[in-house]
Amino acid sequence: MIRLKDVTAGYKGVEVIKNINIVFKKGSITSIIGKNGSGKTTLLKTASKLLKPYSGDIFLNDESIYNIPGKQMAKKISFLPQIRNIPNISVYNLVIHGRFPYLGFPRIPRDEDKAKVEHALEKLEVKRFRDKNVAELSGGQRQKVYIAMILAQDTEYIFLDEPTTFLDINHHLEILEIIKELKNMGKAVIMVLHDLNSALSYSDKICIMDRGELVAYGSPQAVYSSGEIERIFNVKCDKVYIEGKSQSQYVFSI
Numbered sequence: 001m002i003r004l005k006d007v008t009a010g011y012k013g014v015e016v017i018k019n020i021n022i023v024f025k026k027g028s029i030t031s032i033i034g035k036n037g038s039g040k041t042t043l044l045k046t047a048s049k050l051l052k053p054y055s056g057d058i059f060l061n062d063e064s065i066y067n068i069p070g071k072q073m074a075k076k077i078s079f080l081p082q083i084r085n086i087p088n089i090s091v092y093n094l095v096i097h098g099r100f101p102y103l104g105f106p107r108i109p110r111d112e113d114k115a116k117v118e119h120a121l122e123k124l125e126v127k128r129f130r131d132k133n134v135a136e137l138s139g140g141q142r143q144k145v146y147i148a149m150i151l152a153q154d155t156e157y158i159f160l161d162e163p164t165t166f167l168d169i170n171h172h173l174e175i176l177e178i179i180k181e182l183k184n185m186g187k188a189v190i191m192v193l194h195d196l197n198s199a200l201s202y203s204d205k206i207c208i209m210d211r212g213e214l215v216a217y218g219s220p221q222a223v224y225s226s227g228e229i230e231r232i233f234n235v236k237c238d239k240v241y242i243e244g245k246s247q248s249q250y251v252f253s254i
Contacts, residue, residue, distance in 0.1 A: 032193070126145050200223075
């Protein structure tokens with residue numbers, strides 16, 4: 001598991017998140033929600049060792065992540081940012097980037113690495129695009145290729161910053177179903193989502209950030225019942241059970 005203990009972090013001396021205590025476990029999906037500027041992405045970057053905290057510590061299986069070399073961390077934790085430059089590269093060559101933490105010098109992929117890439121391409125159903133330039137793909141196709149790269153990296157903990165942003169509803173739901181599959185593979189998925197219904201419907205745990213502080217953390221039902229979503233977002237939230245699908249959806253209104 002990854003555990004944040006009394007973590008405060010930010011940029012250029014300005015505290016953005018304060019005194020965060022939270023645990024992320026394998027085999028689960030945690031969604032971080034909150035208004036713009038609440039510290040969601042800062043929490044994601046700090047927990048994944050991309051941003052060093054001003055105080056506190058972060059542990060991976062009871063060892064401080066700051067005692068773990070970078071290459072070893074890249075075999076444990078992967079991070080997919082929201083905003084990325086579109087590389088001038090083929091789909092196959094992008095996905096094989098996920099294997100770089102496992103390669104020595106020179107970076108010559110082994111049979112094992114190639115097998116991981118082929119599995120990722122097949123799992124994300126992007127094998128037919130293997131020789132295409134990433135820039136030629138649609139937004140949904142491109143996002144699946146990036147997740148294929150993350151799958152090829154084969155880490156236990158996957159951090160995703162807004163993985164469904166700018167996608168149409170079909171690709172939006174497709175990506176969320178893929179994320180469920182990653183969880184079923186025993187991985188921990190920690191993601192920032194703006195879509196509150198998707199966060200509540202697909203997650204095992206919900207983390208609500210408000211002004212840099214963690215104000216609620218628990219199951220979707222517990223967080224829904226706490227009233228914090230309605231308070232922070234200034235909306236009314238109703239839970240609706242869908243007959244025949246044995247699941248609930250959440251409806252928001254002003």
